[in-house]
Amino acid sequence: MSIVTLLPDDVKAYLVAVGEKFQLPLYALGAAESLTDEVATKLAIVAGLEENEATRFVRALHYADFVIERNSEWHFTSKMRTHLSVGLIKQPELFSAAHSLLFQISLTGDPKFAGESIPRYLLNGVGKAFHKSANSPADGLKLYSEAARMELVGSQWLLGQLAIEQQEQGILPSGAVEPPFLRGMTLYQERRLNEAEYFLRRVIKSNEIREEVAISCHLVGKIDSRKPGMQAQAEELLRRSIGIGEKIHHEHHLAQALHTLGQLIGKDRSRVKEAEELLRRSLEISRRNMNHQAQVLFSLGKLIWHTARPEAEQMLRESIKINHKLRNYSAQEMVQKELDRRLERY
Known part of the structure; x- marks a missing residue:
């Protein structure tokens, strides 16, 4: 089956107009979250075009309805990029080569060109994790995990989306906690609790003894504690969070989870003494x-x-x-x- 048949009608028409030889180069561009002409040209060359052909091909793309301009950067419509990224997976050699090129740019690109000749996402840490995961999922997951521990800013929001995308496409293991944790945390910070809860509940299904699971148990426990009739379930999650915190010796997390559990139990006047012990322990741990x-x-x-x-x-x-x-x-x-x-x- 020709890969052109996998695309929407408007894209098929575009490829018929420009020629069959440009099918694979178009798929190669689907490896990137956003592009500049310089990076798009390099990807088209990796896909087999001569430099002058690649330049003309990229220039022509700016007239396509499925391309959205964003200053010096540009990107495909969401529907188009989904078609391209899924189709690219069916071309293993090109998939590997395109992501390898983008990963190298994320490592060696000059930050002063971010947003101009190099897409900004490649140089803010997002590209490194995303494109490393394509060829080495285990190493990519480590980078996603490191990103989740950093200050939650716009780049983490994008990284969470891309991590979930890779997990849904089968690039990352379905049971990996890093993608839903990163996505859940950014949504939680935005106070989009219903959406955050969905992803964090995916994390707490894991039996791993690790920080992401401990934090997710804590946050879902807090969410459940506010729901009528869910106090017992919330307490169970908070105690599990504390148990993991103790095993991984994470004092900051442990102090927070003890505080939350103490507040929850303290609502029951028959358990005030128990709540007091939890809060005093939290106070002792968090002296700094x-x-x-x-x-x-x-x-x-x-x-x-x-x-x-x-x-x-x-x-x-x-x-x-x-x-x-x-x-x-x-x-x-x-x-x-x-x-x-x-x-x-x-």
């Missing part, structure tokens, strides 16, 4: 994290107000002091209002 200290002092002060009021008041005042020092003024105001409200009753 002042922001977390302020949060736990607030939770603990509220919890023990009726059983140890002097200590509770001291904790709330300390939380106010820390928030002021950290310039967390909204948190400072919230704790101050809570303290004032409680003091008015006495």
Whole structure:
């Protein structure tokens, strides 16, 4: 079957117009998330065109309806790129060569040309993980995992999408936790909780003892704790998260999960002592994290107000002091209002 039959009608018409020899070069361009003329020309050459042919071919693409301009960069419509990327998988040699070229550019490209002669995604860490995964999934997953630990910015959002794409296409193992974790975390940061929950629940199906699973159990536990009738399930997930945190010796995560579990259990007045122990342990572990200290002092002060009021008041005042020092003024105001409200009753 000719690969042209796999494409939408408008693309078939385009290929008929430009000639059959340009079918494979068009597929090669589907390896990239976005392109510049320079990189597109290199990919077309890898697919078998002479340099002058590749130049004319890329120039002609700018007149196609399935190409979207973006300053010096351009990309295919979503439908078109899906057709090309899936079809490229059916051409193993070209698939490998195209992704190898793009990976090398991600390693050696000059950052000052990002967004001009080199697509920006290739030089911000996204391209490295995405294109490495194409030829070496195990190494690519390590890069995805490293990216998930970095500050969540726009590049991680794109990386999460591309990782899921590769997993759905069978390039990455279906059970790998890195793609759904990265996608879930970016969605969680955007407060798109329903979408985030879908991906994070995929992560917690894994039995691996690793940070991604621990964090996902924590976040899904927090989500479940807000749902009616889901407290028992939330507690189970939070305890599992704590257990993994202990095994991997991840103190920051452990302190956060203990805090969340303490807050959940503290809602049951018959379990206040148990909740207090969890919160005190979280406080002890996180002594170097002042922001977390302020949060736990607030939770603990509220919890023990009726059983140890002097200590509770001291904790709330300390939380106010820390928030002021950290310039967390909204948190400072919230704790101050809570303290004032409680003091008015006495």
